[in-house]
Amino acid sequence: MNIPNLITLGRVILVPVVFWLLVSGQTQLAFFAFVLAGISDAVDGFIAKRFGLSTELGAYLDPLADKLLIVSIFVALGVMGALPSWLVIAVVSRDILIVLGVMLSWLLDQPVRIRPLIVSKANTLAQIVLAATVLADDGFKLGLEGLRIALVWIVGVLTIASLAAYLRAWLRHMSG
Template sequence: MTIPNLITIGRLFLVPLVIVMIVGANWQAAFILFVVAGISDAVDGFLAKRCGMASELGAWLDPVADKALIVSIYITLAIVGAIPVWLVVLVVARDLMIVSAVILSWLLDKPLTIAPIVVSKLNTAAQIGFAALALGSRAFGIELGAAALVCELLVALLTVASMTAYLAFWLRHMAG
């Protein structure tokens, strides 16, 4: 058990706390906890890569914690009307597609390892940024206006681009 793994497990414990804060309309606490979760992701990644603390457990735990945070926050924000449902459906569909492709590959005896690609990293950054923006605007009473729509569209475009790139990768892998 490494320090980055403990930080990642801590991030997993923050997920239900953020959800409870959102449902209770305690926006400032939700925003602060979300920021703490984001910082913890950066810290555990830094320690794992730069300080030689990477582990196989961490390689599995970190993306699970990231997805648990993003998907849970997006679903909860949609339920309370803070972000559009169509965007959440798109974000969740992408993740389900990736997980399904990996499982299907294993079942067909063509195991596949998915590594993050540039568009995927941009997508994740945009999704996290948009969630922070949605939480922060409610926490501090800031009206986003057209900026919210621009950010929604950016997240949607990057999500579709990432989904398309992973699908193309998977199809090439399965054909090969």
């Protein structure tokens, strides 16, 4: 356990806080907590790389913290009606299917090495931008409806493309 891992754990702890803030209607505070989580992600990564404090725990914990935050925000925004249900289902289902694929490969004694694909990185970035846009727009009444609609479709397309790319890579791996 080191400083970057503690910062990452702090981000994990922020997940239920952000979720609660959203479902209780405190969108402005949820926006600021989301920004804090984003800053903490950058800080823990910088410290780990700059001072040689990268660990195996951190390699698993950091992306897990990011996914927990994004999925919880998408679910909360979906429940609130701020995001369309089809998009929330697509985002959550993609993550579940990827985890199930990794677990199945381990169970079949063909562990797969997890590497983020370029389309997956673009997808994650788009999800973060969409979440931040919706939180800011709902919290501060910015009038960003057109941007929100465009981002919803971008995230939808990237989510499906990312799932297809991971499925293709997984099938290649499993078939030898």
